[in-house]
Amino acid sequence: MLKKNQFLVLADAMSYGPCAQRDVAGRVGKSLGTVNTATRQLKELGALDDEGSVTEKGADLLAPYKVDNAIVMAAGLSSRFAPISYEQPKGLMRVRGEVLIERQIRQLLEAGISDITVVVGYMKEQFFYLEDLLGVKIRVNEEYSVRNNNSTLMLVREQLGNTYICSSDDYFTENVFEPYVYQAYYSGVFYPENTDEYVMVTGPGKQIVRVDRKGGAGVYGMLGHAYFDRAYSREFRRILEEEYDRPETAPKLWEDIFAEHVDELPMVMRAYDAQVVHEFDSLDELASFDPEFINNVDSSILDNICKTLGVQRSDVSGVEPINQGLTNLSFKFDADGSSYVYRHPGAGTDAIINREAETFSQGVARDLGLDDTFIFEDPAEGWKISHFVEDAEEMDYHDPAQVAEALRMARTLHASGQASGWRFDVYEKTKEILALLDERHRASFHDFKPLLELIDGLAGYVAGDGTPECLCHNDFYSPNLLVAKGKMYLIDWEYSGMSDYASDLGTFICCSDYTFDEALGVLAEYFQREPTPAERAHCLAFIALSSYYWFVWALYKDACGSPVGEWLYLWYKNAKLFGREARKAIDSL
Numbered sequence: 001m002l003k004k005n006q007f008l009v010l011a012d013a014m015s016y017g018p019c020a021q022r023d024v025a026g027r028v029g030k031s032l033g034t035v036n037t038a039t040r041q042l043k044e045l046g047a048l049d050d051e052g053s054v055t056e057k058g059a060d061l062l063a064p065y066k067v068d069n070a071i072v073m074a075a076g077l078s079s080r081f082a083p084i085s086y087e088q089p090k091g092l093m094r095v096r097g098e099v100l101i102e103r104q105i106r107q108l109l110e111a112g113i114s115d116i117t118v119v120v121g122y123m124k125e126q127f128f129y130l131e132d133l134l135g136v137k138i139r140v141n142e143e144y145s146v147r148n149n150n151s152t153l154m155l156v157r158e159q160l161g162n163t164y165i166c167s168s169d170d171y172f173t174e175n176v177f178e179p180y181v182y183q184a185y186y187s188g189v190f191y192p193e194n195t196d197e198y199v200m201v202t203g204p205g206k207q208i209v210r211v212d213r214k215g216g217a218g219v220y221g222m223l224g225h226a227y228f229d230r231a232y233s234r235e236f237r238r239i240l241e242e243e244y245d246r247p248e249t250a251p252k253l254w255e256d257i258f259a260e261h262v263d264e265l266p267m268v269m270r271a272y273d274a275q276v277v278h279e280f281d282s283l284d285e286l287a288s289f290d291p292e293f294i295n296n297v298d299s300s301i302l303d304n305i306c307k308t309l310g311v312q313r314s315d316v317s318g319v320e321p322i323n324q325g326l327t328n329l330s331f332k333f334d335a336d337g338s339s340y341v342y343r344h345p346g347a348g349t350d351a352i353i354n355r356e357a358e359t360f361s362q363g364v365a366r367d368l369g370l371d372d373t374f375i376f377e378d379p380a381e382g383w384k385i386s387h388f389v390e391d392a393e394e395m396d397y398h399d400p401a402q403v404a405e406a407l408r409m410a411r412t413l414h415a416s417g418q419a420s421g422w423r424f425d426v427y428e429k430t431k432e433i434l435a436l437l438d439e440r441h442r443a444s445f446h447d448f449k450p451l452l453e454l455i456d457g458l459a460g461y462v463a464g465d466g467t468p469e470c471l472c473h474n475d476f477y478s479p480n481l482l483v484a485k486g487k488m489y490l491i492d493w494e495y496s497g498m499s500d501y502a503s504d505l506g507t508f509i510c511c512s513d514y515t516f517d518e519a520l521g522v523l524a525e526y527f528q529r530e531p532t533p534a535e536r537a538h539c540l541a542f543i544a545l546s547s548y549y550w551f552v553w554a555l556y557k558d559a560c561g562s563p564v565g566e567w568l569y570l571w572y573k574n575a576k577l578f579g580r581e582a583r584k585a586i587d588s589l
Contacts, residue, residue: 002061004182005030005038010047010058011065011180018052064230065180068115068161070108072136073152074101074168075121075144080281081169082321082331083301086344089123091168093297095280095290101127101168105134108164111177117159118168119152121145145561147250150257153236154244160233165226165254171278171289176225184232185270186255188220189277197221198255206268211259220269222255224277235265283319301383305342308376308385311335332388339388341373343492345381353494355382357422361496364418364471370409370490382494389489395481397512405488406481406508407526413490414470414501424474424497426506426542427459430549433556454579455548458541461586462500465538469498476504477511502539506546510574511567516581519543537585544579547571 002010008028012019016027025035042048047058054062078090091101101118108116116136120127121144130136143151153160164177176187186208188200194217201210202220211222228236236254239261243249249257258265280286287294294302294313302313318334322341329344345353359379365371377384395402473480474495482489505526509519523531523539531539551571554564 002065002182003038003041005034006042006045006047007062007065007180007182009035009038010042010054010062011178011182013048013052014054014059014062014180015178062180065182066162067111067113067177067179067181067227068163069159070113070116070164070166070177071153071156071159072101072104072116072118072166072168073149074127075119075124075141075152076149077122077145078169079321079329081283081286082319082329083333083342083344084283084297084299086329087299087301089120089126089168090280092126093169093286093293095171095286095293100171101130102134104166104168104170104172105130105136107172107175108166108177109134110175112179113164113177117156119155146563148253148256150240150244150249150252150254153254154240157237157240160228160237161230163228163233165228167225167279169280170224171280172224173276173278176272176276181227181229184227184229184265184267186222186226186267187224187277188269188271189223189274190271191217191219191221193217195219195221197223198259200269202269206270208262208267208269210262211255213256213259220271223279224272226267232265232267239264284317301342301344304378304383305333305335305340305385309335309340339390340375341386341388343384343386345383353382354422354497355379355494357420357424357497358382358494360420360422361471361473361493364416364420365413365490365493368412368416370413371493373489373491386491389482389484392482392484392489394478395483395488397478397514402481402483402488403522404525406476406490407522409481409488409490410473410476410501410504410508410526413473414504416471418471420471420496420498422497423469424472424495424499424503426474426499426503426545426549427455427463430455430545430552433549433552436556437552437559451548451575451579454583455545455575458544458579458582458586462502462538462541462545465534467500467502467538470501472496472499472501472504474499474503474507476508500542502542503546505539506542506544507550509543510547510550510571510578513570516577519578533585533589537582537589540578540582540585544575544582547574547578551575 008030009024012024012028021035021039022032025032039048046055047061049055074089074091078085081090084093093100105116117139118127118130118136119139119141121141124140128138131138139155141152141155162181186200194215196215199212199216199219199221200208201212203209239257243257278289280289302316305316306313315335316333320332322330322332330341332339332341356379359377362371362374362377366374373386373389375385375387395406397403473490473493474497475492480490480492482491505523509522514522523536551568554568554571557564
């Protein structure tokens with residue numbers, strides 16, 4: 001095994017041939033005396049000849065350090081880079097005239113690394129052209145939406161050896177890649193001011209002894225690429241395979257796994273100048289690096305904002321993703337001294353949402369004073385711009401005053417007399433989604449049939465009891481009821497249409513943690529009196545129908561690669577509880 005200084009001089013000779021030792025010293029970052037000593041030792045070993053050329057023995061000594069391949073991670077959504085990442089993967093953005101991932105692949109090729117695998121997931125088809133253009137291999141990560149980047153390394157774990165681990169959206173102003181690397185490392189950039197990047201604490205020889213995931217100031221942050229040598233790859237693969245199926249592993253970065261096993265995974269920190277390694281975590285960061293980016297990028301979202309608000313692209317700033325919605329991608333932004341929210345339709349929603357109906361209802365809601373945040377919606381494409389409500393919080397299901405206000409808003413809507421040209425029949429919508437699930441082989445589980453029979457019977461009952469339809473929100477639950485400075489806003493009207501008034505009550509209750517008795521109290525608050533037995537049975541049936549609808553909707557979203565988490569189980573439980581109670585109430589009439 002070569003000593004570090006011997007390796008540096010020998011690898012330099014392999015790349016540049018015989019050179020003046022002063023030039024070698026400048027390239028490898030060592031003193032002239034150190035280079036002289038290492039050169040003499042290499043000649044004594046027979047690794048360099050008298051002229052300083054690498055011998056056959058020298059090539060053999062370098063062989064264990066030769067880079068085998070590179071993995072370029074390109075599977076994630078990069079939600080922090082909204083809104084551009086909603087329209088194209090971040091790695092395919094053109095910065096200073098070059099596509100990010102293409103530039104990085106070319107730098108790898110220039111360093112003699114031709115075995116390059118690009119792992120894709122989000123908008124994967126947009127990367128396929130790289131196979132023909134640059135000769136890379138493509139692997140598809142089917143778990144990208146439910147796991148962090150540990151799933152990418154699990155997918156390619158058999159390829160890990162002497163391997164560069166790269167991110168598709170990094171920009172290196174100079175080529176950081178080399179054909180020979182001495183040991184595993186993570187690139188680091190010094191932050192004199194506070195950073196929220198992961199921070200490396202090092203010991204002798206720049207060995208990483210701890211990773212601080214809370215950031216800091218006056219520190220080296222983990223920024224850019226990493227390199228696994230064969231020993232590191234072997235141990236990392238073992239740990240990853242042991243921990244991969246644990247539920248707590250899914251959300252972890254591979255760097256989290258490294259941080260938790262730093263004593264078992266020897267790796268050093270390699271420092272780079274902050275002008276060399278760039279990661280762009282926001283549109284504002286990239287615009288400061290490439291001022292022409294904002295004007296040149298192909299973005300219908302930015303065009304929509306500018307057209308609607310009458311601003312220039314350069315006026316748009318302060319973009320922050322909003323992750324509360326279950327259906328769509330949304331972000332906050334500033335323009336012309338005000339803050340706004342842009343709603344971008346989520347994957348698969350065009351099959352289950354009528355955007356024309358939503359646009360009509362948004363106008364009604366604005367006129368009724370239920371949602372004066374609304375500015376504009378495109379009824380064909382489904383994007384929407386609203387005022388951002390500062391310091392807004394979701395309605396609290398256990399705050400009596402807030403619940404009373406929410407139910408007052410529901411009564412106002414139901415009594416408005418406004419007639420939409422669109423209907424929302426919760427059970428018909430349920431059957432539509434069940435058909436979509438059938439195509440994906442997800443409409444089957446242990447008690448699927450008895451639960452469906454129970455819901456089917458309740459749907460038949462409410463359809464025949466003569467309750468008139470009215471304009472309903474149909475997505476009436478706490479995340480869509482925002483409270484700020486004593487005012488409540490009913491937002492997100494994408495499921496609105498003519499329906500049974502109890503459709504809103506059903507959704508309101510089925511999305512809560514209410515007990516059965518608490519749910520009955522909500523019904524009394526809505527009616528401003530105790531409901532009649534027939535009203536009680538009718539509303540209980542709709543709570544069950546709404547629960548079942550949202551349950552199968554959640555199954556559909558999961559099948560589309562966009563899971564909604566614990567909501568799915570909540571709706572399943574409520575469908576069974578309120579379904580049984582509704583059946584008893586109906587039978588007692």
